[in-house]
Amino acid sequence: MWRLIWTVVLVSQLAGCGYNTFQSQDEQIKAAWAEVVNQYQRRADLIPNLVETVRGFAQQERDVLIGVTEARSKVGSVQATPEVLDDPQAFAKFQAAQGELSNALSRLMVVVERYPELKSDANFRDLQAQLEGTENRITVARNRYIESVQEYNVTVRSFPSNLTAKMFGYAPKPTFTVENETEIARPPQVSFER
Numbered sequence: 001m002w003r004l005i006w007t008v009v010l011v012s013q014l015a016g017c018g019y020n021t022f023q024s025q026d027e028q029i030k031a032a033w034a035e036v037v038n039q040y041q042r043r044a045d046l047i048p049n050l051v052e053t054v055r056g057f058a059q060q061e062r063d064v065l066i067g068v069t070e071a072r073s074k075v076g077s078v079q080a081t082p083e084v085l086d087d088p089q090a091f092a093k094f095q096a097a098q099g100e101l102s103n104a105l106s107r108l109m110v111v112v113e114r115y116p117e118l119k120s121d122a123n124f125r126d127l128q129a130q131l132e133g134t135e136n137r138i139t140v141a142r143n144r145y146i147e148s149v150q151e152y153n154v155t156v157r158s159f160p161s162n163l164t165a166k167m168f169g170y171a172p173k174p175t176f177t178v179e180n181e182t183e184i185a186r187p188p189q190v191s192f193e194r
Contacts, residue, residue, distance in 0.1 A: 035145070039138040040075070047068060112124070145176070152172075
C-alpha cells in the first residue's frame, strides 16, 4: 500500500518537474537557430553575385570587394551547428564573423553610392532588393531565436524547474548581443552637403 502511494506521489512530482518543457523549448530554440542560419546562408549565397555586379562598375574599389569576399569566406568557415548554442565561445565566434560580413556589406553599399550608373542597373537593383529582404529576414529570424532563448532561460532559472535543469544539466543558452552598443546609442549625423 505504501509503495503504491509513494509511486503515485513520485509520478505526480515528476509530472510537474518541467523536463518535457525543457525538451519542447530546446527543440524550439534549435528550430529558430536553424532559421537564423538559413537566412545567413541566403545572404552568403547572394554576395558573390552582388560582388560580381559591382566589380564591373567599380574596378578601383578592389579593396572593398576583397574585404567582402574575405568576410564571406570567414562566415563559411564557422560551423553553425546546433552545438554552437551550448558553447558561448563558439556562439561569439559565429556572431563576430556575421558582424564582419555585415560591416563589409555596409562598406560595399558606400562604394555603390559613388556610382550612379550602377545604382540604376537592373541587375544590381534586383540583387540589392534581395539583399535588403534577406537582411529583414535575418532580423525576424534573430528575433524569433531571441524570444525562444528568453523563454527557455526563464524556465531554466525559475523554481521549481531550475531543480530539474540542474539535475539534467540544462544551462542558459546564449543570445545575440550588440557589440558596439555605445556607438549605436549616438544619434546619426545627417548632412545634405556634398
